[in-house]
Amino acid sequence: MATTRDLLVETMKQLLWERGYDATSPNLVLERSGAGKGSFYHHFKGKKELAIAAMESRADELCEEFDRLVAVHSDPLAAVEAYMCLTRDAATGCRIGRIVQDPSLEDPLLNAPLKRFFGELHGKLSQLFLKAQTGAQLSDALSPDQLATLAISALQGGFVYGRAVQDGAAVNEATEGFIMLLNTQRLVR
Amino acid sequence: MATTRDLLVETMKQLLWERGYDATSPNLVLERSGAGKGSFYHHFKGKKELAIAAMESRADELCEEFDRLVAVHSDPLAAVEAYMCLTRDAATGCRIGRIVQDPSLEDPLLNAPLKRFFGELHGKLSQLFLKAQTGAQLSDALSPDQLATLAISALQGGFVYGRAVQDGAAVNEATEGFIMLLNTQRLVR
DNA sequence: GTCTATACCGAGATAGAC
DNA sequence: GTCTATCTCGGTATAGAC
16 A cells, blocks of 8 residues: 555655755655645655655665675675676666765765665675685785775766766766776686 | 956856755855856856856866876876876865756756766876777776776766765775776786 | 645846946 | 846745645
8 A cells, every 4th residue: 555655755766866855846746746735744844854764765775676686696796797787877867876966965864874875885795895805706906895985986976977978878888897897806716 | 367257157166066056056156256146147147157157167177187197197007097096085076076966967058068078088088098008008808988987987986975975085995996906907018 | 634825935037226 | 347126936834724
């Protein structure tokens, strides 16, 4: 059953993805969802509270997607490659990275879900790289932490660059470039 | 001589860096610069026109900085390394990448300076990688284009990731990680 | 829980005097 | 070229009825 509250959260998730936080007005959420002002302010204190709920939901969703992908790969580097090489479109933008630069996100309460998500993602990737190094599959020239930072950056930066030059394929050019460089660091068995 | 027009452009450049386009109001520009509304709308048709002037100026400035850096390095890979490893702070943000995700930037007129800048940067980096490959200094496992895309993405994504997790050092962790991986692609002489 | 009416404010811009 | 007064619109939220 889709409660009105859930409907508002889902609509906000969509709009945050399309337009970010600052450019998404409560009126737009209401128009898009079909809900009324009364419902909105009954379920949430205001735009900020709704947005936080939406971001938490999005963060959970993306973490779960990542975990499912990892679960089907016993090889840690295969898992990393599978994640990085997912087909992405810079024109659509990252479902969560999209809003990082919004000025209002300087508010720690608003930023918290982003911080949590990227922190968790970084941790999960680091673990995979560490496992690959411990298993003598991967050179330890770079630390697991640094590899994770670079992986996330290549992905997020691909979205930024692709949006700027209006090239939807740029994200995957970046992520696949990272994977190719990473593969040169594999140790022969 | 700093004309009022120049003053407005400089103030807008600073505010675009700090807050992006959408969150920067004409009133803020006027307050910060000390100019009056009359001057503003005398010199520019509106906020959009001023922002374009500011972005063009910023793009020129950054291109020149890049060129100066390249000029002092005869070795192409040394030039790339020098650029990537400049000390940057994710807390401050990229002077130009900062605004790429602003919703209003979907307007082609507003986006044009960004597209030009990132296009030129990509071209310059590609040239350096090509030169390194032609000179047998660098493996050609990845194309110059793909290396350039990855370099820019690592940089821009470092800003995004660093802002999300509030770690100013993340940008350089990403850019230096890229350089370390790149260095494994150098060919022995 | 949901509706409509209302209020307040700042964004963005124009008009006309100086 | 610059100033102040003024205008319109939408963002964000509250009030009170249903």
